[in-house]
Amino acid sequence: MQMRHLGLLLLVAALLAAPPAVSAWRPWPPRNETGGGAASGLGASKKFEGSSEFVKLQYHMGPVLATAITVHPIWYGPWPVEQKRTIRAFLRSLAPPPEEEARIPRPSVAAWWRTVRLYTDQTDANVSAAVSLGAEKSDARMSRGARLSRMDIQAVVRDAVGARTRPLPVDSGGVYLVLTSPEVVVEDFCGQVCGFHYFTFPSVVGYTLPYAWVGNSARRCPEVCAYPFAIPAYVHGRRPESPPNADVGVDGMVSVIAHELAELASNPLANAWYAGTDPSFPTEIADLCEGIYGTGGGGAYTGQLLTDARSGAAYNVNGAGGRRFLVQWVWNPVLSYCSGPNALDQ
Ligand SMILES: *[C@@H]1O[C@H](CO)[C@@H](O)[C@H](O)[C@H]1NC(C)=O
Ligand SMILES: *[C@@H]1O[C@H](CO)[C@@H](O)[C@H](O)[C@H]1NC(C)=O
Numbered sequence: 001m002q003m004r005h006l007g008l009l010l011l012v013a014a015l016l017a018a019p020p021a022v023s024a025w026r027p028w029p030p031r032n033e034t035g036g037g038a039a040s041g042l043g044a045s046k047k048f049e050g051s052s053e054f055v056k057l058q059y060h061m062g063p064v065l066a067t068a069i070t071v072h073p074i075w076y077g078p079w080p081v082e083q084k085r086t087i088r089a090f091l092r093s094l095a096p097p098p099e100e101e102a103r104i105p106r107p108s109v110a111a112w113w114r115t116v117r118l119y120t121d122q123t124d125a126n127v128s129a130a131v132s133l134g135a136e137k138s139d140a141r142m143s144r145g146a147r148l149s150r151m152d153i154q155a156v157v158r159d160a161v162g163a164r165t166r167p168l169p170v171d172s173g174g175v176y177l178v179l180t181s182p183e184v185v186v187e188d189f190c191g192q193v194c195g196f197h198y199f200t201f202p203s204v205v206g207y208t209l210p211y212a213w214v215g216n217s218a219r220r221c222p223e224v225c226a227y228p229f230a231i232p233a234y235v236h237g238r239r240p241e242s243p244p245n246a247d248v249g250v251d252g253m254v255s256v257i258a259h260e261l262a263e264l265a266s267n268p269l270a271n272a273w274y275a276g277t278d279p280s281f282p283t284e285i286a287d288l289c290e291g292i293y294g295t296g297g298g299g300a301y302t303g304q305l306l307t308d309a310r311s312g313a314a315y316n317v318n319g320a321g322g323r324r325f326l327v328q329w330v331w332n333p334v335l336s337y338c339s340g341p342n343a344l345d346q
Contacts, residue, residue, distance in 0.1 A: 055275060055288060057331060062271030065210070066125035067173045069265065070134035074160045074168070077181030078140050086245045086323070087179065090254050093319030094131040094261075100320060107341035109319045112258070115330050115339055119266040119273050119285070127265045128173065135168050147185045150196070151204070153178050153213045158205040175264055176211040177257065182219040182249060189215050194225035195256040197264045210268040212260035218249025226252020227291070228302050228314070235300060241314035244324040251326065258327040259286040288331040289338035295345065297329070297338070304344060316342040
């Protein structure tokens with residue numbers, strides 16, 4: 001449901017004597033980690049990435065996003081053009097036209113989306129292969145102020161679909177992505193969440209629309225929401241990875257956007273795919289794999305990443321226009337562990 005406080009997981013990994021109740025929310029067994037998050041035990045089990053008999057991901061009979069998905073970004077607060085370009089490039093990379101996809105080196109963002117497509121609804125329809133960038137809306141002047149509650153995010157969506165000039169279209173595959181700039185404070189941001197997804201209420205917005213919010217954490221908590229491009233102070237001896245688009249806040253957002261889109265697609269109305277018994281606090285397909293970006297990942301270790309030979313930046317997928325991104329893995333329902341296109345064993 002929501003991208004959780006990754007710091008908590010790092011803290012748990014750093015404190016080997018963490019109480020069971022706290023560490024138990026991670027579905028996989030603790031690794032032999034030192035406080036420095038060294039990759040001890042890497043290779044001990046190729047199927048370590050989140051694999052656990054304790055994970056009971058269940059289907060609750062609701063719909064998945066099976067028709068062509070159109071993502072409508074809503075840029076809230078001042079957004080430099082280059083930052084918008086990076087996020088648009090990521091969204092365009094999820095399902096590029098075939099001739100373009102053929103030019104993108106593996107592992108690709110589109111291959112990452114293939115894991116999300118493994119989720120089906122009760123009519124056996126898979127999550128859509130088609131994901132495109134739709135119309136956009138800007139609210140650079142922050143019409144609802146620089147402090148937003150969770151309900152305010154719905155109001156921002158309502159403003160965008162109800163705008164007098166060029167409202168965002170309301171269509172069957174539309175999802176609305178509220179992206180807040182570093183100056184915007186959102187309820188629970190940094191403390192508990194880096195992003196969340198839900199659906200709008202007809203009484204507030206006029207329609208039931210899946211939407212997500214993701215904030216740029218650059219000013220407030222990059223070590224929480226832009227990990228591993230920033231590292232919490234209590235994790236010693238660990239250097240931050242260099243971000244592939246040279247922007248800690250935005251490169252961190254890309255993985256959170258990926259997280260929320262994967263969950264929106266597989267659990268758009270909070271009644272399809274999740275683990276746990278409480279639909280208000282479900283554990284969804286990306287929650288299960290938070291902090292895992294490559295083979296061997298878990299605890300405070302990201303797993304095996306790729307390195308950009310020119311810039312030294314860390315990434316795990318290639319996208320449109322020669323861009324590279326680092327996105328977390330998602331739970332694979334066929335394999336029953338976290339997987340991604342950069343896995344070493346495929
Ligand atoms: C973890 O440490 C224990 C005890 O030192 C050892 O028996 C075990 O094999 C280690 N596991 C891994 C995955 O390295
Ligand atoms: C649809 O989902 C099923 C079940 O996970 C999977 O076996 C199949 O390969 C998926 N189809 C596509 C096109 O991804």
